[in-house]
Structures are given as C-alpha cells and as structure tokens.
Amino acid sequence: MQAGEGKLTLVVIGVGLIGGSFALALKRAGKVGRVIGVGRSAANLARAVELGVIDEACSSAADAVHGADIVLVATPVGQMGRVFAEIAPHLPAHCVVTDGGSTKSDVVALMRQHLAAQLAHCVPAHPIAGSDLSGAAAAQYGLYDNRRVVVTPLPQTLPFAANLVTGLWQACGARVYAMTAAEHDGVFATVSHLPHLLAFAYVDMIVGKRDAERCFDFAATGFRDFTRIAGSHPEMWRDIALANREALLAELDAYRATLDTLRSELANADAAALTERFERARAARHGWQQKFIRGNG
Amino acid sequence: MQAGEGKLTLVVIGVGLIGGSFALALKRAGKVGRVIGVGRSAANLARAVELGVIDEACSSAADAVHGADIVLVATPVGQMGRVFAEIAPHLPAHCVVTDGGSTKSDVVALMRQHLAAQLAHCVPAHPIAGSDLSGAAAAQYGLYDNRRVVVTPLPQTLPFAANLVTGLWQACGARVYAMTAAEHDGVFATVSHLPHLLAFAYVDMIVGKRDAERCFDFAATGFRDFTRIAGSHPEMWRDIALANREALLAELDAYRATLDTLRSELANADAAALTERFERARAARHGWQQKFIRGNG
Numbered sequence: 001m002q003a004g005e006g007k008l009t010l011v012v013i014g015v016g017l018i019g020g021s022f023a024l025a026l027k028r029a030g031k032v033g034r035v036i037g038v039g040r041s042a043a044n045l046a047r048a049v050e051l052g053v054i055d056e057a058c059s060s061a062a063d064a065v066h067g068a069d070i071v072l073v074a075t076p077v078g079q080m081g082r083v084f085a086e087i088a089p090h091l092p093a094h095c096v097v098t099d100g101g102s103t104k105s106d107v108v109a110l111m112r113q114h115l116a117a118q119l120a121h122c123v124p125a126h127p128i129a130g131s132d133l134s135g136a137a138a139a140q141y142g143l144y145d146n147r148r149v150v151v152t153p154l155p156q157t158l159p160f161a162a163n164l165v166t167g168l169w170q171a172c173g174a175r176v177y178a179m180t181a182a183e184h185d186g187v188f189a190t191v192s193h194l195p196h197l198l199a200f201a202y203v204d205m206i207v208g209k210r211d212a213e214r215c216f217d218f219a220a221t222g223f224r225d226f227t228r229i230a231g232s233h234p235e236m237w238r239d240i241a242l243a244n245r246e247a248l249l250a251e252l253d254a255y256r257a258t259l260d261t262l263r264s265e266l267a268n269a270d271a272a273a274l275t276e277r278f279e280r281a282r283a284a285r286h287g288w289q290q291k292f293i294r295g296n297g
Numbered sequence: 298m299q300a301g302e303g304k305l306t307l308v309v310i311g312v313g314l315i316g317g318s319f320a321l322a323l324k325r326a327g328k329v330g331r332v333i334g335v336g337r338s339a340a341n342l343a344r345a346v347e348l349g350v351i352d353e354a355c356s357s358a359a360d361a362v363h364g365a366d367i368v369l370v371a372t373p374v375g376q377m378g379r380v381f382a383e384i385a386p387h388l389p390a391h392c393v394v395t396d397g398g399s400t401k402s403d404v405v406a407l408m409r410q411h412l413a414a415q416l417a418h419c420v421p422a423h424p425i426a427g428s429d430l431s432g433a434a435a436a437q438y439g440l441y442d443n444r445r446v447v448v449t450p451l452p453q454t455l456p457f458a459a460n461l462v463t464g465l466w467q468a469c470g471a472r473v474y475a476m477t478a479a480e481h482d483g484v485f486a487t488v489s490h491l492p493h494l495l496a497f498a499y500v501d502m503i504v505g506k507r508d509a510e511r512c513f514d515f516a517a518t519g520f521r522d523f524t525r526i527a528g529s530h531p532e533m534w535r536d537i538a539l540a541n542r543e544a545l546l547a548e549l550d551a552y553r554a555t556l557d558t559l560r561s562e563l564a565n566a567d568a569a570a571l572t573e574r575f576e577r578a579r580a581a582r583h584g585w586q587q588k589f590i591r592g593n594g
C-alpha cells in the first residue's frame with residue numbers, strides 16, 4: 001500500500017489496546033498514511049492487519065523503523081529497553097519516538113541509555129486509558145475520546161517533536177497535559193499504582209485465612225468494587241510496580257502512616273477522630289466524583 | 298386500619314432503607330397486617346405513611362410495641378442500647394425482637410444487658426443489602442430478593458423465635474444463614490469493615506498531600522471503584538468500626554502484615570514474589586466474581 005500524500009508513516013511496536021487504538025484513531029483523523037505494526041506474535045499481527053488496525057506487519061523493529069516519521073513503542077515497559085536498543089541504529093534522523101508506558105522516569109532513563117543520539121526527538125507519554133483487554137483485537141475507535149494523555153518531554157526534546165506528539169494525541173480526541181517524568185510518577189503512584197497494590201494485598205490476605213471460603217461467600221458489592229483492580233494483569237502490574245518502585249515505596253509508607261494513625265484512633269475508640277477522618281475522606285471522594293463525571297460523563 | 302386476620306403486627310423502629318424495605322416486602326408477601334413505624338423524625342414517618350411503607354407512625358417505641366408480635370430494630374447500632382432499654386418493660390411476652398445491625402456481638406451484648414428477661418425471644422440478624430440511600434424514601438420492594446441475611450441466635454433463643462425471623466426474611470426473598478455472632482463479626486470485618494477503613498484511609502491520605510488537587514485530577518476508573526465505599530456514611534461507619542473494634546483491629550494487623558511483606562518484596566525488587574502474590578490475588582478475585590455473578594445474577 002502507498003503512503004498517503006504528505007501523511008506520516010507510523011510504526012507501532014506492540015500492537016495491542018494502546019498502540020492499536022492510537023493507529024485506528026490517527027487513520028480516521030487522516031493524520032497517518034502507512035501504519036506498520038511490529039510484534040512478537042505473528043498471529044496477533046495478522047489479526048491486526050485483518051482488522052485494519054495496521055497496514056503492514058513486520059517481525060523486526062529494526063527493519064520497520066527505516067521509513068518511519070513517528071514510532072510509538074507500546075510494549076510493556078519491561079520490554080522497552082530492548083526495543084529502544086534495537087531501533088536506535090536504524091531511526092531516520094527526523095523520526096520522533098514516543099511511548100505509551102504507565103511510568104515515565106524509567107522510560108526516560110531507558111531513552112537516555114539507548115537513544116542518547118535521538119533524545120531531541122524523544123517524547124515520553126502516558127495515555128490514560130486502562131482496560132483489562134489486550135491484543136490487537138482490543139484496539140478500538142474512540143478509546144482516547146476525552147481521555148487524558150500526559151507527555152513528559154526531556155530538557156533535550158525539540159519543540160517540534162513535543163508538538164507533533166501532542167498534536168497526534170489531540171487528533172485522537174485526547175486532552176494532553178505536560179509535566180516532568182518525576183511529577184507524573186508521583187501522581188500515578190498515588191492515584192493508580194498504590195491502590196492496585198492495596199487491592200492485590202487485600203485479596204491475597206483473605207486467600208491466606210482459614211475461613212477464606214466463607215469470607216468470600218459473604219463478600220458483596222462493596223468488596224466487588226474495592227477489589228476490581230485486583231483482577232488486573234499480574235505481570236503488567238509487577239512491571240509497573242518495579243518501574244515506579246521509589247515513588248511507590250514512598251506512597252506505601254505514607255499510606256501505612258495514615259493506617260497506623262487510624263488504627264490507634266480505633267484502638268482508643270476515638271469516635272471524634274474517626275468521624276472527622278471519615279467525613280474528610282467522604283467529602284473529598286464526593287467532590288472528586290462530581291468533577292470526574294463532568295469531565296468524563 | 299384493622300390488622301389482617303391472623304397476620305402479625307410488625308413494629309419497625311428506625312424506618313429507613315433496611316426497616317422500610319422489610320415492611321414493604323412482608324406486606325406484599327401477606328405476612329404482616331399492621332405495621333407501626335417508630336422514629337425521631339416526624340417528617341420521615343409522615344413520608345413513610347404516605348408511601349405506604351408503614352400504616353401508623355408512633356414517636357414512642359414504648360407505646361408502639363404494646364401490641365407487637367415482632368419488633369425490628371433497624372436504627373444505627375449506636376442507638377440500639379437506648380431502644381432496647383426503652384422497649385424492654387413494654388414488650389408482650391410472646392413478642393420476638395430482631396435487629397438489622399451490621400455487627401452482631403455488640404448487639405448481642407446490648408440484648409443481654411437490656412433484654413435479659415426476653416433473651417429467649419431475641420434473634421439478632423444482619424440483612425446484607427447495602428446502599429448509600431437512607432430515610433423512608435429509600436425503602437424499596439425487592440431490596441432483599443436473593444440477598445443474604447445472617448441470623449445469629451443466642452444459646453437462649455427459642456426455636457420458634459429463630460424460625461419466625463428466618464421465615465420472615467425468606468418471605469422477603471432473602472437467603473438466610475445462621476452462625477454465631479463472633480463468626481459473623483469476623484467474616485464481615487474481613488470482607489466489609491476492613492475495606493471501608495482502607496478506602497477511607499486512602500482518600501484521606503491523598504487529601505493531606507501537597508499535590509492533592511493534581512492527584513485527584515488524574516484519578517480514573519480504577520480509583521473510582523476502589524474508593525466508592527469511601528463515600529459511605531461517616532457516622533454509620535464510625536459506629537460499625539467501634540462496634541466491631543476487636544475483630545477489626547485484628548484484620549488491620551493482618552492486612553498490615555501482608556502490606557509489609559509486599560513492601561519488602563517491592564523494596565527488594567523481588568519480581569517472582571510480586572508476580573506470585575498478584576497472580577494469587579487475581580485468581581481468587583476472578584473465582585469470586587464468577588460465583589458472585591452466578592449467585593446475584
């Protein structure tokens with residue numbers, strides 16, 4: 001297939017929910033011509049071609065990036081170092097490299113290590129569009145409509161590169177925010193990574209109980225919602241936890257400190273302190289929900 | 298209004314979601330004739346009469362129970378001691394007393410203290426039907442369809458009394474389970490009370506952060522579900538936490554132990570241990586969900 005006149009050639013490395021949906025949105029927006037998909041599973045790539053998510057499948061990232069204008073690395077963060085190292089010698093001079101990882105400081109470090117000569121063209125990014133689905137079949141139009149995307153440009157990143165990535169995400173319908181990788185990782189350790197660890201730990205604690213079966217028998221809707229994220233992908237969350245380890249350890253300690261205070265308030269039957277704490281949390285949760293519904297309704 | 302022939306006279310003390318829905322279900326099932334509602338809010342009782350949830354409003358529990366066959370105390374647990382003390386001298390000899398509290402050991406203790414002469418007619422119970430709604434207007438038909446109700450009869454409870462309460466809840470469409478008050482409190486500390494405290498503590502921790510506003514800005518659907526129960530009623534949960542303090546402190550310590558292990562696995566970057574823990578939790582959560590969907594369709 002020919003590249004559309006004046007349209008960008010996009011290489012998506014890791015054709016799943018994130019990378020596949022990015023390709024679909026940009027094709028529909030007319031921002032990209034040829035889309036080349038790279039992955040380890042030939043079956044998944046074949047499915048991606050079948051579904052029109054990509055135009056061409058390629059088993060080698062090095063080969064795929066030769067004619068690329070923009071490369072999205074949408075593999076698990078754990079594989080990005082290998083991918084960056086593989087594509088580095090083959091990237092066209094003008095080519096912009098971005099990613100879809102949920103953590104950014106570690107991706108920045110990998111870019112500094114493996115893409116030292118291309119840092120001016122590197123634009124780390126995190127599209128916030130979670131889902132339990134995976135594989136090319138999970139790719140969907142509209143996944144990014146009104147979703148948030150955080151870009152964390154490096155000091156070396158050229159404005160044109162940051163603008164290109166920002167513009168492409170906006171063309172996908174997303175709202176783009178810029179911050180430093182460290183700021184990003186702190187925020188997401190708080191609102192996403194910590195709760196996942198807390199939910200995994202909670203369910204795992206029950207599994208270890210003598211009366212685990214009876215406990216699960218009487219778990220209801222509160223349990224269902226509180227533990228939904230404990231059904232998330234173990235390897236993905238292991239990678240995220242390890243990738244954002246420093247920020248996450250700090251969050252775990254902050255949480256433990258709050259929990260210890262709460263425990264002593266309960267041990268001392270300090271009704272006033274408990275009420276104040278619960279009211280503060282409830283008010284914040286209600287305020288958040290109103291804004292969230294307005295922003296995502 | 299006349300009592301239906303051979304039908305029970307029900308007194309509901311605390312006409313809200315739990316008590317009001319119990320009355321509606323039993324009227325529809327034809328199990329009760331006259332329903333007398335008792336509460337501190339005249340406006341709420343008037344609304345309950347208007348809605349047909351109760352037949353008569355009464356501001357005094359002592360007066361209301363004179364002709365009662367069965368009394369459901371559906372107030373917050375924190376008010377039950379006062380209610381039991383108030384009705385004790387006025388209960389007909391045959392009258393059965395039950396409650397709708399989320400904790401049972403403390404209700405049993407209050408019954409022993411205030412209803413010593415009526416223990417044979419006391420049947421503590423916990424209908425598991427949560428909701429953020431409250432007041433008579435929240436009462437609804439079908440609230441208990443296929444829901445679980447735990448009864449925790451005392452050693453002194455006469456079989457006829459336990460059978461009456463069990464039968465009435467079954468007439469409401471509920472599945473009734475019997476266990477001891479201590480067993481009940483342990484199970485619910487694990488699957489309900491602990492997660493509420495964990496969710497309250499988590500949101501409260503964020504409120505205390507310098508970048509709280511930005512954190513909330515980027516919180517998404519995982520956060521939404523994990524923290525939904527942090528929007529629960531502060532006084533109600535303060536009462537539940539204090540009422541089930543011993544069991545809850547034990548759960549908090551067990552959770553902290555799991556969290557400490559998880560923290561050291563993360564600090565040591567023990568990928569294998571983290572994966573194993575997350576997989577164990579995910580498998581248990583998936584297994585639970587399948588059973589829950591089958592059971593609650």
